[in-house]
Amino acid sequence: MEGAEMEEARVEDREHDHNNTQEDAQIEESEQKNKDAEVAPALVSVHPTQNSVAVAVGSDLRVFNLLDNCAVNLVDESGGASHNDSIRCIKYGTNGKLFVSAGDDKLFKVWSTDCWRCISTVVSEKRLSAVAISNDGLHVCFADKFGVVWVVDLAGFDGSEASLDKKAAPLLSHYCSIITSLEFSLDGRFIVSADRDSKIRVTVFPSKPLDGAHEIQSFCLGHTEFVSCLAFISSPDSPQGILVSGGGDSTVRLWDIISGSLLDTCEVGAKVESDATEGNCSIITGICTILDCTLIAVAIQSLRGIMLLACNLPSRTLSVTKLVSIIGENFVPTSLGSSISGGLLWMVTGASKFRGPDISPCSRVKGISGFNKNSPDSSEQEPVVLADTELPGGVKLLEKLQGSMLIDEKVFLVAADAVKTAMCNLLNKKQYSDEKREFRKRTRNDKKKKQ
Amino acid sequence: MSQNKPNPTVNKSTGLPRKRFYRARAHSNPLSDSHFPVPLSPSHVDYSLHYPQLFPLADRTDTCKKIEFADVGCGFGGLLISLSTLFPETLMIGMELRDKVTEYVKERILGLRVANPGQYQNVSVVRTNSMKYIPNYFEKGQLSKMFFLFPDPHFKEKNHRRRVISPHLLDEYAYVLQVGGIIYTITDVEELGEWMKSCLQNHPMFEPLSETELEADPIVKLLNTATEEGQKVARNGGQTFQAVYRRITPAS
Numbered sequence: 001m002e003g004a005e006m007e008e009a010r011v012e013d014r015e016h017d018h019n020n021t022q023e024d025a026q027i028e029e030s031e032q033k034n035k036d037a038e039v040a041p042a043l044v045s046v047h048p049t050q051n052s053v054a055v056a057v058g059s060d061l062r063v064f065n066l067l068d069n070c071a072v073n074l075v076d077e078s079g080g081a082s083h084n085d086s087i088r089c090i091k092y093g094t095n096g097k098l099f100v101s102a103g104d105d106k107l108f109k110v111w112s113t114d115c116w117r118c119i120s121t122v123v124s125e126k127r128l129s130a131v132a133i134s135n136d137g138l139h140v141c142f143a144d145k146f147g148v149v150w151v152v153d154l155a156g157f158d159g160s161e162a163s164l165d166k167k168a169a170p171l172l173s174h175y176c177s178i179i180t181s182l183e184f185s186l187d188g189r190f191i192v193s194a195d196r197d198s199k200i201r202v203t204v205f206p207s208k209p210l211d212g213a214h215e216i217q218s219f220c221l222g223h224t225e226f227v228s229c230l231a232f233i234s235s236p237d238s239p240q241g242i243l244v245s246g247g248g249d250s251t252v253r254l255w256d257i258i259s260g261s262l263l264d265t266c267e268v269g270a271k272v273e274s275d276a277t278e279g280n281c282s283i284i285t286g287i288c289t290i291l292d293c294t295l296i297a298v299a300i301q302s303l304r305g306i307m308l309l310a311c312n313l314p315s316r317t318l319s320v321t322k323l324v325s326i327i328g329e330n331f332v333p334t335s336l337g338s339s340i341s342g343g344l345l346w347m348v349t350g351a352s353k354f355r356g357p358d359i360s361p362c363s364r365v366k367g368i369s370g371f372n373k374n375s376p377d378s379s380e381q382e383p384v385v386l387a388d389t390e391l392p393g394g395v396k397l398l399e400k401l402q403g404s405m406l407i408d409e410k411v412f413l414v415a416a417d418a419v420k421t422a423m424c425n426l427l428n429k430k431q432y433s434d435e436k437r438e439f440r441k442r443t444r445n446d447k448k449k450k451q
Numbered sequence: 452m453s454q455n456k457p458n459p460t461v462n463k464s465t466g467l468p469r470k471r472f473y474r475a476r477a478h479s480n481p482l483s484d485s486h487f488p489v490p491l492s493p494s495h496v497d498y499s500l501h502y503p504q505l506f507p508l509a510d511r512t513d514t515c516k517k518i519e520f521a522d523v524g525c526g527f528g529g530l531l532i533s534l535s536t537l538f539p540e541t542l543m544i545g546m547e548l549r550d551k552v553t554e555y556v557k558e559r560i561l562g563l564r565v566a567n568p569g570q571y572q573n574v575s576v577v578r579t580n581s582m583k584y585i586p587n588y589f590e591k592g593q594l595s596k597m598f599f600l601f602p603d604p605h606f607k608e609k610n611h612r613r614r615v616i617s618p619h620l621l622d623e624y625a626y627v628l629q630v631g632g633i634i635y636t637i638t639d640v641e642e643l644g645e646w647m648k649s650c651l652q653n654h655p656m657f658e659p660l661s662e663t664e665l666e667a668d669p670i671v672k673l674l675n676t677a678t679e680e681g682q683k684v685a686r687n688g689g690q691t692f693q694a695v696y697r698r699i700t701p702a703s
Binding site for chain 1: 481482484486491492493582583586587591612618619620621622623625626654655656701
């Protein structure tokens, strides 16, 4: 029953008396939801100087080396298990030496990008939902679905040892709320964590992280739904950077993390609904800064393309500059990635197992280039969606990262839809009418279900 | 319906609510998703609802007075009522998760305000899950005192994470407390008393008050006598275990 552990702890009144038909229906409904919640989006992450690109889909981690133009074979001799369930989060460190992956299999793996060897595997008690690497590369962090952020000390690792047997220590905790994103500030002084309860917490990253991070710098409060993603924009007058966040309330927000004050709110949902999405669901699923952080690419649920936002640093405001549509293909990006300085935005769509015509995990990779730094509105250079052959690495890269070149693109619409449902079920709070809540309270059964 | 019909839930002579109409389960699950409204941020807390006489206008930009005392898990509000007259200039709020109990405290405060004009204007109560939403109510360093009196002991080890005093939650309490602010805890469960003390002792942002400081603090005496739970323990001749700590700047 481990799949339902979150539900079990969160709402004990989920469990019902089997004699009641109405409740049977509810159980089915909730079990179905549990199943759907396990659909994981395909993820992409790009090396800071674009040496390599990584895609995770289901339990599969695929890496392509762009320097040598070849697929990478991962070497996992750390003694720990390999990923055997959906990977939920992947990330490169700022200096590009480390890479981390974690997910539903409760495994947190640290990889050295030199030879793509797994240098450490930490087994968590809970499923994992977010990862981060400190800017100095000495500490790696992962967050579990109960809101605890753990830290692993990599000090002493110089790349020569075969593997590290490391234990994780609790760093901080959001009270039983799923942590959706974890980022270090640009100066490395703060670790920022976002959760399902619309909260962003900014914590001072201590000199001895294994003793816990107790000093909270601020809370960034203003999102009205869950926060789904975080990113930093560099700014000459703030070494820590300006925080950008996206959430279930269809807004992208700009924050000063020192004071926790909200600098600007950009209602992205309102801009999209009319032309590209169906329904009212325009949850922000990913944000990615491009071109030295002057532009922000935003992935929105159901949007076949991306929204480009510009940040005006002097006035500290956000504005929508352009909607880049992907024409001729059913491509709703589930994850975005870019190198630090590169003008190329990598996108992936796809999902782990889901109920659809194709059972196996699938993914599709695309790129957008042609971002213009100085005049985003200029008509001379428009962002263009690259053809498969125009991507660095070309078909060879796609064969590795997608697993195949021939995938029926209809699959991706079903996949995007499954990801959307899964995300809503996972992060949206269930709404019950007063009567229904009373009914559930009366019939609650706190006893654990016998397996 | 006649307007003169007496309301049975209110005591006729004192105008205060009668407890037996506000009975509630002793325990509430702090982990479940909340369905009550929560202010978006501390600046969204409507002081005019809580302290109508002191904040007649909903817009409170002209005044900088803020809530300073928080009684977390205030129960039937005994301590708040005592503190209200002891610190008439200080704004204080009780936070309680159980709906009916919150209603009782609300009625109790309204009754006291009517019976004692000019008094009890500085005290209020809110139904919320303080373990989740403390940062939504208070800014950094806003509080000078926090109270955790006779909290749910959650004996089972697997439920320890539901305890209102825990190493990680102390980080949040340290955030809302000003340097020098004081956290008061008391319980009649020895195991929980030790737990709360060790959590505070091991936290880098708290230090214990000295014996003389405890002697001099009038509030320490109230911990046992003012609350309904404390009185119950005293009636039964039980023992209590308290831990009173000060928020300090961590040595870095």
